[in-house]
Amino acid sequence: MKKFLTLALAVSISLAAAQTVRVGVAYDAGGKFDKSFNQSAYEGSLRASKKLGIQLKDFEPSDPSQVIQGVRSFANEGFDLTIGVGFANNASISQVAKENPDLYFGLVDDISDQKNVASLTFSEQEGSYLVGYLAAMNSSTGVVGFVGGMDIPLIHKFEAGYTAGVKAANPKARVIAQYVGTTPDAWNNPGKAKEIAGSMRAKGADIIFAAAGGSGNGVIDYIKQTQCVRAANLPAGVRFASDNFKAVNKSAAYTKACTGNTRPMFFIGVDSNQNYLGDFDGKPTTMNHGLTSMLKRVDNAVYQLINDVKEDKFRGGSRVFGLKDGGVGYAVDQYNKALISSAQVIKVEGIKARIISGKIKVPTK
Secondary structure (H helix, E strand, O other): OHHHHHHHHHHHHHHHHHHOOEEEEEOOOOOOOOOOHHHHHHHHHHHHHHHHOOEEEEEOOOOHHHHHHHHHHHHHOOOOEEEEEOHHHHHHHHHHHHHOOOOEEEEEOOOOOOOOEEEEEEOHHHHHHHHHHHHHHHOOOOEEEEEEEEOOHHHHHHHHHHHHHHHHHOOOOEEEEEEEEOOHHHHHOHHHHHHHHHHHHHOOOOEEEEEOHHHHHHHHHHHHHHOEEEHHHOOOOOOOOOOOOOOOOOOHHHHHHOOOOEEEOEEEEEEOOOHHHHOOOOOOOOOOOEEEEEEEOHHHHHHHHHHHHHOOOOOOEEEEEOOOOOOEEEOOOOOOOOOOOHHHHHHHHHHHHHHHHOOOOOOOO
16 A cells, blocks of 8 residues: 555656646847846746746857857756747757647747747837936936847847837937947947946037947946936037936935036836846945836746746747737836926826827837
8 A cells, every 4th residue: 555655656746747837938138137138038047947846948149150059958857848938949940840840839029920929029218218208307408228138130120119109209309329239249338338428428428328338237237327418519409408306315326427517328128127226335325326127028938938838828920929918117216216206106107107008109110
């Protein structure tokens, strides 16, 4: 009898192990802790690991050419789902999916032609429109910047939406846009992004939206060093038109560095909520330099895909996540609630509703 129970227990354990969904994630350049796009995917898969009880394994390539090795290794081990994060992983995911039609695959930020691949894309232009609107309402100079990572159509969607939002809030505002580069290295070159931020400040930009992956840290670092723009350094034709943050409590470092006729500088984060990165003195009660963040909920999309596989509801093909289903948005939290007034939130929420209803058509290029 004891032998029978022991055998039955062993069989039940084996069956449970066999039924555990195994998920492999291959990350893009910058790694899973880039505080941006990759990290959002990582957080979604980690949430699935904790809440859904799936087995999770990931792969961080040191070179883009290594991605297919990682993807193929997951397939060779019979993983139920393999997710490639980033458009650069399309070729690898599509090739291995073609070789393994009985397995499921996911691709974030691009569309595969393979039927067993769920392609997860986002309406980045919609979220970018909202943060552009906020930038225009809060810019003291009427000049704002956009730093893109790799010069590709995907990031053009961010720029197009941002520019449209800025112009909708202030038709006279100016948007300066520049890209870090034309190769995948553009996602991990904070030094170049920092130089671009400096050139934008020289042209009068006081708010900069960076959609550049790990390179965006260069923009944040530049703003941390400079903190403000000076009236005396503004170019011809640019002057201070507002002072929205005059009453906001400033840090000791800001007060010391930004004397005289100055206005604060801000960045706008991307993908994950990066507002906290603007808390340069470790005190949320003083003025934060992250105006807001354009949220691209890669974490939600990845979690949903894993849950679909676990519930045997996987379907291949394209899925688009936008404002309507919470796929994109903007962030207001303890770090920036003193920067964005309730009146501004009400205004932006109204704009959001009009985009969802189709009354506002946001351009993609």
